[in-house]
Amino acid sequence: MTVTTDDTTHSHVQVAQAAQPAAQAHGQQHPIKLYLLVWGLLFVLSACSYLVDYFDFQGYLRWFLIIVFMLLKAGLIVAVFMHMAWERLALVVAILLPPLAVLVLMAMMAWEGDYTNYLRVIFFGA
């Protein structure tokens, strides 16, 4: 606390701080070293995904590598930069589970897209 103004301001700040529930008063503070490490890892992983394109890998190997590097990067960002690793399980589950429903929509639309493509080939002879 670096407040050196008059007394009223000071006591005001203290009251304001006391008003915060204890569980959130200290916030998320982690060593800078950890952030630099994750930063470095994200650089390496991004370079890896770029190299997938640069070396022009094709087919399943390309898709597999893209997905792996993507998920690793997303995991690092959410876990460390967004502090999910230190949140309570109640929040983690509430935030990370619902987006999985997107996979259902993805499966349905993949099916649909495939079917549309099939019909176009059959009827328009493309």
Add this chain to the structure above:
Amino acid sequence: MTAEPVTTEHVTTESTLRSSLHGMVADWSSDQRSFKSASWGKAMMWIFLVSDTFVFSCFLISYMTVRMSTTVEWPHPSEIFALEIGGKKIPLILIAIMTFDLITSSGTMAMAVNFAYARERRKAAILMLVTAFFGAAFVGMQAFEWTKLIHEGVRPWGNPFGAAQFGSSFFMITGFHGFHVSIGVIFLLIVARAVWRGDYDVGRRGFFTSRKGRYEIVEIMGLYWHFVDLVWVFIFAFFYLW
């Protein structure tokens, strides 16, 4: 001074809370609030981000659908986003630079959160300004990319490289992401100003909410910024690399 509501009812220190699955059940079945370690501000930002996840998911899934269903060959992003540097054509280089730029901004943002909680407000504000600078640079590169593609004849309804749906997917997905980055830059500048002035030390009321802020706002701001980076990870993988 007694007018301040002292919320003693949920003073639950981390040590009294149980961990793992038992803890989760206890949190969800407990009185008053389920998120014991997150303030309402943080929880609401997370819930907003979940809703935003669905928006971007819908964009990416519709892109997948049109790409799967078209019988025309999909344009090659690797060639379209190549740049000529020193007389040599390097594939996808602009997008790679944009990716590194955004990751760097995420790193500086994470450090800004740390310094804000440590009450080193000058360092926190400067790091946030650096973050905003990288964000603005990203939007600038995107504007360059859009200009280049529009000159080459890419339109939402067609392009000279292949499937017509390429243009609409590209403009919609990168446009919406770029809009998020732009809003983030504005948000960063506002919070950086407040941190620099020491608004959260003296309890100055915000211009919009007329409420006193806390240094936690920097962390919440950070959540939004990292999310923008996170979305780019998926766009980079699915739109540019696939």
